[in-house]
Amino acid sequence: MKEEQILRPVKRFREKLHLIMWTRDEQSPTGPSSLERMALNCKDGDRKAQKQLFDALSPKMMAVCLRYMGNREDAEDVLQEGFITLFTKIDSYQGAGSFEGWARKIFVNTALMHLRRTDVLGISDDIQEARSLSAQEATPIQKMGYRDLMNMISALPADARTVFNMYVVEGYSHKEIAKELGCTEATSRSKLQRARIRLQEMIKEKG
Amino acid sequence: MKENEFDIQVRNLLQNAQESVSPSVWEGVAAGLDRKSRIIPLRFWGIASAVAVAAAIVAVVLLRPAAIIPQNNSNLIQIVEAVPVVSGADDLPSVPVYRIARRIAYAADAQVVEARPEAAENVAEETFVSSEVPADKEPAVSQPSKEETPSLAEVLEEQDAFNRIAWAEEKKVPSGTGFSVSVFGNVEDKRRQATGATPIRSYLAPIKGAEEGIYNESPEVSFSLPFSAGVGVKYNFTPHWAVGIGLRYTNLSRTFVGDYVGEGFRFLQTDIDNHQHWLGIPLHVYYDIVNRGRWRVNAFIGGGAEYLVDNDFLVHGPQSDIHYHQKNQSPIQWSGDIGMGVEFKITPYLGVYLDPSFRYYFRTDLQPRSLRTIQPLRFDLEAGFRFSFGKQ
Numbered sequence: 001m002k003e004e005q006i007l008r009p010v011k012r013f014r015e016k017l018h019l020i021m022w023t024r025d026e027q028s029p030t031g032p033s034s035l036e037r038m039a040l041n042c043k044d045g046d047r048k049a050q051k052q053l054f055d056a057l058s059p060k061m062m063a064v065c066l067r068y069m070g071n072r073e074d075a076e077d078v079l080q081e082g083f084i085t086l087f088t089k090i091d092s093y094q095g096a097g098s099f100e101g102w103a104r105k106i107f108v109n110t111a112l113m114h115l116r117r118t119d120v121l122g123i124s125d126d127i128q129e130a131r132s133l134s135a136q137e138a139t140p141i142q143k144m145g146y147r148d149l150m151n152m153i154s155a156l157p158a159d160a161r162t163v164f165n166m167y168v169v170e171g172y173s174h175k176e177i178a179k180e181l182g183c184t185e186a187t188s189r190s191k192l193q194r195a196r197i198r199l200q201e202m203i204k205e206k207g
Numbered sequence: 208m209k210e211n212e213f214d215i216q217v218r219n220l221l222q223n224a225q226e227s228v229s230p231s232v233w234e235g236v237a238a239g240l241d242r243k244s245r246i247i248p249l250r251f252w253g254i255a256s257a258v259a260v261a262a263a264i265v266a267v268v269l270l271r272p273a274a275i276i277p278q279n280n281s282n283l284i285q286i287v288e289a290v291p292v293v294s295g296a297d298d299l300p301s302v303p304v305y306r307i308a309r310r311i312a313y314a315a316d317a318q319v320v321e322a323r324p325e326a327a328e329n330v331a332e333e334t335f336v337s338s339e340v341p342a343d344k345e346p347a348v349s350q351p352s353k354e355e356t357p358s359l360a361e362v363l364e365e366q367d368a369f370n371r372i373a374w375a376e377e378k379k380v381p382s383g384t385g386f387s388v389s390v391f392g393n394v395e396d397k398r399r400q401a402t403g404a405t406p407i408r409s410y411l412a413p414i415k416g417a418e419e420g421i422y423n424e425s426p427e428v429s430f431s432l433p434f435s436a437g438v439g440v441k442y443n444f445t446p447h448w449a450v451g452i453g454l455r456y457t458n459l460s461r462t463f464v465g466d467y468v469g470e471g472f473r474f475l476q477t478d479i480d481n482h483q484h485w486l487g488i489p490l491h492v493y494y495d496i497v498n499r500g501r502w503r504v505n506a507f508i509g510g511g512a513e514y515l516v517d518n519d520f521l522v523h524g525p526q527s528d529i530h531y532h533q534k535n536q537s538p539i540q541w542s543g544d545i546g547m548g549v550e551f552k553i554t555p556y557l558g559v560y561l562d563p564s565f566r567y568y569f570r571t572d573l574q575p576r577s578l579r580t581i582q583p584l585r586f587d588l589e590a591g592f593r594f595s596f597g598k599q
Binding site for chain 2: 045047050051054058059060062063066067075076079080081083084087088117141144146149150153167168169196199200
């Protein structure tokens with residue numbers, strides 16, 4: 001038997017104890033967030049705790065899925081599959097970082113898997129030099145609403161939308177994107193630049 | 208505005224955004240988790256059973272009876288050998304007769320002295336090398352020369368020879384012609400593995416005029432390990448040659464995404480589990496290459512005919528699952544195989560055997576989709592118990 005398996009009950013007890021202690025002191029800045037507490041409760045496969053976590057997390061993760069998939073139907077598929085993966089792998093969450101960040105990675109990876117499966121990414125290494133945004137072309141987006149921006153992002157081609165989401169919102173580097181999507185870093189840069197320009201154009205048209 | 212300013216503004220707008228979620232998503236998640244929890248115990252028990260069978264086989268091999276049959280004197284080994292018997296009558300069967308040819312004694316320092324019988328008598332002389340040996344035994348032994356003193360390795364080799372003969376003599380091992388019945392299980396290799404299925408998407412009215420059935424199967428399929436179980440009879444018509452026939456059940460399973468059209472409704476792009484239940488008759492010819500003591504090694508060639516008894520589809524609907532049994536329109540599946548097997552006799556009448564083989568399935572294009580239709584040449588591993596009885 002692996003050492004990990006032997007120590008699992010001890011670890012569980014420690015986590016529960018930690019949870020009880022922090023529950024008493026909700027205001028503590030270093031205590032676990034409510035999401036992390038819910039995640040700990042899910043480790044025993046308790047369906048009520050899972051539903052509670054689902055209710056708390058699903059609106060944010062649905063937004064992530066929608067941003068990648070571009071339509072509600074596919075986004076709900078990804079959301080469903082992502083949550084099944086999350087609850088199956090929740091034991092591997094060590095509580096080291098934010099639970100939301102850990103969960104977000106699962107949904108992004110599930111979305112990427114779906115995009116690869118449906119072959120809509122089609123990232124090729126045809127690098128065309130995309131021009132940089134000029135001061136005149138750049139348009140402020142402070143007045144834009146979330147819904148308008150989401151509609152514009154959904155209208156981007158799948159490959160450009162994926163690179164844009166990964167780089168701008170999730171904070172992946174071009175090296176990480178290239179590795180994840182199986183393209184070169186130059187291709188990733190080129191797709192990002194095209195996405196930016198296209199978005200700017202759409203914002204301008206709207207504005 | 209610089210690029211990074213644009214990025215920051217977009218990020219601020221999107222990062223903490225929220226969207227409404229349809230209640231059906233949670234239903235799908237709960238159903239998916241239920242399905243996973245059903246699969247994991249099955250896998251666990253499958254692995255546990257395989258480990259238990261392997262442990263039992265190892266235990267039988269390692270804990271088999273010791274090589275030496277102890278005599279009154281613990282430093283004495285008894286060697287037997289076959290003696291030809293001339294019966295004088297042609298119609299009587301020739302049965303080997305075994306006798307105790309000699310006994311050898313060995314000392315703790317591995318210096319072994321033996322005495323060979325001078326005549327074909329049932330009991331030979333006894334030899335002792337210890338200085339504590341009673342004096343009255345000494346005259347029965349000639350003075351041992353250096354060449355007559357075997358090493359410990361030679362003694363152990365003789366023990367092994369003795370064991371084989373003693374096994375045959377005392378346990379009446381079936382080694383000639385006769386019947387055997389086997390109970391077996393097979394697994395085939397599983398080299399094709401596709402990604403998992405996508406979840407349930409839609410629940411719509413059926414297309415007019417469409418027959419009940421499965422449509423638009425996705426190319427991505429996840430296959431389960433094919434397995435079989437059955438019984439067989441083997442007849443050794445000469446000491447080397449045998450024929451075997453049996454009855455075998457096979458289960459072929461796969462999971463894929465497709466459309467199901469039922470009566471008054473249809474599911475689009477839903478998870479579907481397909482279980483094909485086959486019954487077959489395998490026929491083989493065996494040639495025993497080695498048949499010594501507890502071990503038998505053989506080569507075999509043959510084939511089989513299989514019939515698809517049931518083609519069952521389990522369609523995972525949004526609320527409940529539906530079973531759909533497809534009408535069988537496929538012909539008999541013929542196959543040919545060749546392999547080598549090994550059998551270990553636990554007792555004279557019970558053996559465990561392992562028959563790995565390569566099997567080719569003919570005209571699989573006429574059959575419903577399975578691992579066989581994608582890859583007609585397959586590796587098959589049959590393992591089972593063989594009960595031997597009949598004329599020996």
